[in-house]
Amino acid sequence: MPDKLYMHHNAYSIPRWRFMYWLLCDSRLPLNIQQRLLLGPNTQTSVMWSGTLTVLVLTLIALSRHPAPLFWLWFLATLAISGYRAGLHYHVKRQWRWRIVTPADQIYLANLLWSTTTGLGTALCLLSGDPVLQVLAIPSMVALASAAAAFSHGTPRYAMLQVLLLDLPLKLAVPFQPEPWFWVFVLQGPFFWMGLHMMIHSLYDMSTQALLGEYHSQRQAILDPLTELFNREGWFREALTIRGPGRVPLPVSLLFSDLDGFKHVNDTYGHMIGDDLLRDIASAMSEALRSDDILARWGGDEFVILLPGISPEASRTVAQRLIDTTADIGRTYPGIGLSIGLVHCQNWRGMDRNRLERLVAQADQSLYRAKRQGKGCFQELTEQV
Known part of the structure; x- marks a missing residue:
């Protein structure tokens, strides 16, 4: 019962789908700390818009240079998913402010769909053979994957899945390139993933330790030590x-x-x-x-x-x-x-x-x-x- 005190402030709803719960939460942590750690994938409006606009600009450049069906499909899929994701994002934030249960699973799924289409689109840019698109796609993917890792560090499994969805398609497209130097990009992939993995877990450990310290400190201040009821x-x-x-x-x-x-x-x-x-x-x-x-x-x-x-x-x-x-x-x-x-x-x-x-x-x-x-x-x- 005393844990209710922590669940009113800055709390997003815990995912209901079993896979999403496994992906985003750690059942060993108190519920309110799980909710606090979910703030990363939810509240970064500026990061969401930065990534969305970056990818939309890339799709428009690709479409202007190669108005082929696959690029049209990438553009339309990115536009639809980005619109749905932005609308859902603001809907969730409004519900959060009014302390209403938020559609947690849908927003995380929308983020993963966006990462998937972005990863496939950058792979398409590499496969196009267009040096302009190739030069734009690779650093864009690196920046987006790094941002996903940094701002979703409170949910490490989810963060690493986003990184792989963004980066792996580009690596898989390399064997189909005539230029052998692209294999360097594949060889550095495991080091890139390991570096992000270590960064995510380092930030996650610091965040959970800080939140647990705050949690136990607050509990001591408001609980009766004998009965563990509120004081x-x-x-x-x-x-x-x-x-x-x-x-x-x-x-x-x-x-x-x-x-x-x-x-x-x-x-x-x-x-x-x-x-x-x-x-x-x-x-x-x-x-x-x-x-x-x-x-x-x-x-x-x-x-x-x-x-x-x-x-x-x-x-x-x-x-x-x-x-x-x-x-x-x-x-x-x-x-x-x-x-x-x-x-x-x-x-x-x-x-x-x-x-x-x-x-x-x-x-x-x-x-x-x-x-x-x-x-x-x-x-x-x-x-x-």
Whole structure:
């Protein structure tokens, strides 16, 4: 649950197709870091336009010098794929800004199709025998392959596939040339690929180490070390990122809970058993909540939960479920129960830190009412603005 905090900012959707996921992601890394590494192939608008215009100019030069069917086919394929790629690129960036799920697989596939047509087109330039096209095609391919390697280094498999799609067709066209000196271009190919491979992995290692360091540092700042739930500050930061769709009111309920009998467990069995109890409670609460609910250890044996987009009736059901779940744990830890203060917010929109702190204080008041009612129950009220 705490990893949600990192998934709201600068995050592109993870590919859904199995091959694309293998090509672009590393399942050993936390999800938010995988998303951050996907920024390279997505956000470099200037690089995309530079490569697109370079290839379009090359196709126009080739077409003006050799208006043959194959060059027409290359020009039309490049024009169609580049247009689709540019439109998809801006569509994805707009969805990214609004934090909407992006069509990840399509944009990566479009990039690979563009690399394929570009590689085949430069091979066609070499096969044409036209020295002007040959001189233009080779350095253009080298520049495009190097740019792909540099800006997609966060996705090394994907970057190397782009490099091969751009470069390999040109190498395969060399045996069909009468000029033997072109074989030098083939012989240096493995060294070129190895150099790019080493550069990609060096940049990838530096990026992942930096992101992992930031990730663990941020987790330590927002997590309770005992239960690995949000701590108080982490809960506030996460809660204030909530945004509902459209402009309709967004109902929210807040639960402030406190364990009954926790002091007795600590005094009787010791603090290590008390720590085990808190971990068991945290785990049971997490399993009883939705993925969108925000749970934090507030301090001691207090837990605070935010239930976004929920009706008062449904929040009462959640409160009772948590009480029943804790009662089940009480069979292992005799005397343990749960009291809950519940406050309903009719519209979350416009929520800020001060208002949220007042909401927590009102839930705390409801909790004390539940304690006075005999514990093991919940009391509720509606937000007092």
